[in-house]
Amino acid sequence: MEMIKIKNLIHEYIRRDEEENVVDIKRAVDDISIDVKPGEFVAILGHNGSGKSTLAKHINALLYPGEGTVWVNGMDTSAEENLWKVRESAGMVFQNPDNQIIGSVVEEDVGFGPENMGVPTEEIWQRVEESLKAVGMWQYRKKSPNRLSGGQKQRVAIAGVVAMHPKCIILDEATAMLDPSGRKEVLRAVRALNMVEEVTIIHITHYMEEVIYADKVFVMDQGKVVMEGTPKEIFSQVEKLQKLRLDVPQVTLLAHELKKAGVPIEDGILTIDELMEQLDKRK
Amino acid sequence: MAIIVNKLNYNYNDGGKTTQVLKDISVVIPDGQFLGIIGHTGSGKSTFVQHLNGLLKAGSGTVYYNGEDISDKDYDLKKLRSKVGLVFQYPEHQLFEVDVFKDVCFGPRNLGLEEKKVQLRAFAALKQVGVPEELFYASPFELSGGQKRRVAIAGVLAMEPEVLILDEPTAGLDPKGRDELLEQLAKLQKEREITIILVSHSMEDMANYAERILVMDQGSIVLDGTPKEVFAHDKELEEMGLASPQVTYIMKELKKRGFSVEEKxxxxxxxxxEILNSFKRKVAGC
Known part of the structure; x- marks a missing residue:
C-alpha cells in the first residue's frame, strides 16, 4: 500500500464578495495524481505560487479535496472520522520556527503532541528523549525555545512531530529561514529519520542542493506536476528548470556550462565527486 | 561621508543575566558600497544593523552617520530613519493597507511630503523594484510571496534612503525571484548610488553580488574582505556554522587533484x- 496516494486532486481558492457571489477562482492544484511509497524521500520543487504548499496541506488534512481523493496510509482524508489519524500519520513542519513552538521549555514543547494523543506519561518522556536525541537537541531540553537559533528551533519543531511517531513527515520550506549549518542540521536529522526509522519524507524546498538525496523529485508549475524523476533525471534538464523559475545546484550548473563549452561531461552531475570523476578522465 | 562604527558594544539583560551581543565592533562603511553581512543565527547580525538606523541604542561606543554621532541628544533620529532604510525579515508581514499603492505611500507621507510628491515617489519605487502597474491597486494579500516582498521593499525605497539595509530579503523566494530581487538591488546601487547592506544566509548570493563581506561570529566581526578573500577561509567559516559557495570547494578539490587552476x-x-583555460594550457602542452 502507498504511504500517500493522490488521485486527480483539484483545489480551488474561491473569492467571494460581500453578497457571497463568486468574484474569482484560482485553481492552485490542478488534477494531480501522485503516489509515494512508505520510506521514500520525496522532494517537491516549484516557484512561489506553483501550488506546492496547497498540495502539502492536503496530505496533512489541513485542506480537503475540491475534487479527487487523497489517501494517507490508506485513509481517505476527506472522511471526518479519519482526521486525527491522518494527522498522526503525517506530521507537518512549517517555514517559520517561531510560529510552531508553544511550550516554554523545549522538552514540554516536544511532549505536547504525544500528550494530546493520550500517550501515557511514562511513554511521553521516553518519546521526548528519543525525538530530541534523533534531532541532536537533547542537551537543550531544559532551555527556553526562544533562546535557540533558527536551526535549533526547527529541529525542536521536527522533534515535536517525531514524538507523535508519524509514518510521514512533510517539511514545507522548513529550511528557508536557516543559516547553512542550520540547514545541514535539519537535513541530517531528516535523512537519519528516513534511513534509520524509515519515516517517509516529503521535502518542499527552494534549495536545490537539498534535493540531491531524494529518491524522487516532483516539479510543480501552475498547480500541475510538470516533471517527475530521480534528482539526476530532473537536474539533467537545466534549461527547462530555469524556465520554471528554478535552478540547479552549483556543481550541476558548472558541469552543464562546461559541457556547453565542449567538455564531454555527462548530464545531471549532482556532487563534487561525480564532477571530479568526469574531469579526472581529461587530466 | 559614510557610516562609521566605533567600538560598539551591546548587551542584553535577561533576568539579571547579561549577555554581550555585540563586542567592540569598529567598521567603516563607505558610501555606495554593496556590503554583505554573514554569520550564523544568533551571531549578532540583526542586532548590529539595527544600530545603524538608531533602532537600538549602543551600550557603549558610537555610530556616526555622515560625521554626526547618532546618539547625540539633539540628533534627529526620525530623519536618520528616512536616510537609512531598514527592511526586516519577512517584510510582507508588515503590509497593512488596502492596496499596494497606498501601502507604499505610507512611508513618504509620514515624512510630511506633499501628497503629489508622495505619490510620485511611490510610483517610482514600485517601478524600481519591478512591480507591474496592473498590481498597483491590488490588495497586498493577493500577491505572491516574491511580489509582496518587493512591495515591502518599495515602501522603504519611497523614502529615498541613502542606505538600504535588508535583513534576509530572499528567504523563501524561489530561485528566479531571488535572482530578480538581487539584480534590482545591484541596479539601485549602481544607478542611484545608494549603499546596500545585505544580511543573508546564502553564500552564493554573497559571492555573486557583494563587493565586500563582513563575517560575524559571537558578536564580533571576525573576517572583513572581498568575497574572494573571505571565502578562502572555508575551514574557519565552517567552524562558525557557515560555508563557502559550492563552486569554491570544487576549485579546491580540482587543485588538490593536480589541475592547474586558481582556487580562489x-x-x-x-x-x-579557469577550468577551460587549464584544459587549453594542457592541449598547448605547457
Missing part, C-alpha cells in the same frame, strides 16, 4: 573560465 574562485563564470 567564487562564481560559476570564473570557475568555468
Amino acid at each position: 574562485v567564487t562564481t560559476i563564470e570564473e570557475a568555468k573560465k
Whole structure:
C-alpha cells in the first residue's frame, strides 16, 4: 500500500464578495495524481505560487479535496472520522520556527503532541528523549525555545512531530529561514529519520542542493506536476528548470556550462565527486 | 561621508543575566558600497544593523552617520530613519493597507511630503523594484510571496534612503525571484548610488553580488574582505556554522587533484573560465 496516494486532486481558492457571489477562482492544484511509497524521500520543487504548499496541506488534512481523493496510509482524508489519524500519520513542519513552538521549555514543547494523543506519561518522556536525541537537541531540553537559533528551533519543531511517531513527515520550506549549518542540521536529522526509522519524507524546498538525496523529485508549475524523476533525471534538464523559475545546484550548473563549452561531461552531475570523476578522465 | 562604527558594544539583560551581543565592533562603511553581512543565527547580525538606523541604542561606543554621532541628544533620529532604510525579515508581514499603492505611500507621507510628491515617489519605487502597474491597486494579500516582498521593499525605497539595509530579503523566494530581487538591488546601487547592506544566509548570493563581506561570529566581526578573500577561509567559516559557495570547494578539490587552476574562485563564470583555460594550457602542452 502507498504511504500517500493522490488521485486527480483539484483545489480551488474561491473569492467571494460581500453578497457571497463568486468574484474569482484560482485553481492552485490542478488534477494531480501522485503516489509515494512508505520510506521514500520525496522532494517537491516549484516557484512561489506553483501550488506546492496547497498540495502539502492536503496530505496533512489541513485542506480537503475540491475534487479527487487523497489517501494517507490508506485513509481517505476527506472522511471526518479519519482526521486525527491522518494527522498522526503525517506530521507537518512549517517555514517559520517561531510560529510552531508553544511550550516554554523545549522538552514540554516536544511532549505536547504525544500528550494530546493520550500517550501515557511514562511513554511521553521516553518519546521526548528519543525525538530530541534523533534531532541532536537533547542537551537543550531544559532551555527556553526562544533562546535557540533558527536551526535549533526547527529541529525542536521536527522533534515535536517525531514524538507523535508519524509514518510521514512533510517539511514545507522548513529550511528557508536557516543559516547553512542550520540547514545541514535539519537535513541530517531528516535523512537519519528516513534511513534509520524509515519515516517517509516529503521535502518542499527552494534549495536545490537539498534535493540531491531524494529518491524522487516532483516539479510543480501552475498547480500541475510538470516533471517527475530521480534528482539526476530532473537536474539533467537545466534549461527547462530555469524556465520554471528554478535552478540547479552549483556543481550541476558548472558541469552543464562546461559541457556547453565542449567538455564531454555527462548530464545531471549532482556532487563534487561525480564532477571530479568526469574531469579526472581529461587530466 | 559614510557610516562609521566605533567600538560598539551591546548587551542584553535577561533576568539579571547579561549577555554581550555585540563586542567592540569598529567598521567603516563607505558610501555606495554593496556590503554583505554573514554569520550564523544568533551571531549578532540583526542586532548590529539595527544600530545603524538608531533602532537600538549602543551600550557603549558610537555610530556616526555622515560625521554626526547618532546618539547625540539633539540628533534627529526620525530623519536618520528616512536616510537609512531598514527592511526586516519577512517584510510582507508588515503590509497593512488596502492596496499596494497606498501601502507604499505610507512611508513618504509620514515624512510630511506633499501628497503629489508622495505619490510620485511611490510610483517610482514600485517601478524600481519591478512591480507591474496592473498590481498597483491590488490588495497586498493577493500577491505572491516574491511580489509582496518587493512591495515591502518599495515602501522603504519611497523614502529615498541613502542606505538600504535588508535583513534576509530572499528567504523563501524561489530561485528566479531571488535572482530578480538581487539584480534590482545591484541596479539601485549602481544607478542611484545608494549603499546596500545585505544580511543573508546564502553564500552564493554573497559571492555573486557583494563587493565586500563582513563575517560575524559571537558578536564580533571576525573576517572583513572581498568575497574572494573571505571565502578562502572555508575551514574557519565552517567552524562558525557557515560555508563557502559550492563552486569554491570544487576549485579546491580540482587543485588538490593536480589541475592547474586558481582556487580562489567564487562564481560559476570564473570557475568555468579557469577550468577551460587549464584544459587549453594542457592541449598547448605547457
